[in-house]
Amino acid sequence: MITNGSLFFDPLILERVKEADLIIPSLDTVDPEAFQVINRPHPELRLAAIIEGLIHLGQLPGPRIWLEVLFLRGLNDQPAQIEALSRTIEQINPEKVQINTVVRPPVEAFAQALDYPALETIRGRLGPRAEIIAPPMVKTDFQKEMLESEILGLVARRPCTAEDLSRLTGLSRQRTLELLNRLLNEKKIVCEVFNQKDFFLSR
CATH class of the missing domain: 1.10.10.10 (Winged helix-like DNA-binding domain superfamily/Winged helix DNA-binding domain)
Structure with missing residues (x-):
């Protein structure tokens, strides 16, 4: 199951997914300002509640959790942001952390991709469970x-x-x-x- 991961704070949602084999939610940042820019959430959604829901999801005994993170240059790739994200990931405790970036022309001009060395640096900071799923960028x-x-x-x-x-x-x-x-x-x-x-x- 691929999901934006925004509703796992709801016990009913958790109950429905507890028998799933694999869940791939996303969490691009734990920085509230960056969250608003990157994800443009519904006004009633709160980042703290989303994070709490993902932590509860990670505590379910059944599903395997692969957490996907989309990194954008200058928005959620700063060392302090990555360190804060890493601490939250430890609480969620996913099996894998999948690192991604923009790989096709974005709708918004601010959505700029990170190059592969930058992704490698982030992978190192997020620890052994992290892997890069963005393909290496071949420049035409x-x-x-x-x-x-x-x-x-x-x-x-x-x-x-x-x-x-x-x-x-x-x-x-x-x-x-x-x-x-x-x-x-x-x-x-x-x-x-x-x-x-x-x-x-x-x-």
Whole structure:
């Protein structure tokens, strides 16, 4: 059974699912503000009640629980958020924690995917029961052009370090450096040193 997991605080719902073999509920965050942005819940739903229901679900003797978490860049991927989520997951005690991110064009522009290294970092923080179910992202030529355009747009506004660009684009530092080297070789950007740091600028 795949479910958004929002109604397990209701004893009647728990009673109905107690004979299930496998239940896959979702819990994307325990941060109330992020919850409102990501999940857009019904006004009567409360995050605390949802979490309490999932904890009760985890206490049922029958069903196996695989908890799915969808991570979005800049919304629920910060270390403090992940630490709080990890503590709640310990209370829910699922058999698995399935880590996911956006894998198809989102409806909302704010729903940006995490790259695979970021997902790997989160997996490490969530412990041995966590696994990544999002497929590795294979960049098409079009996607590469979009990334290059994004970087060119950023350095056109102001000089940026590789670390700045990695943070702003959500790419790993290694991937950012690969793109910067390509743009340097193609003479689309220049690199200048200031205060012992490399800054990248548009030509």
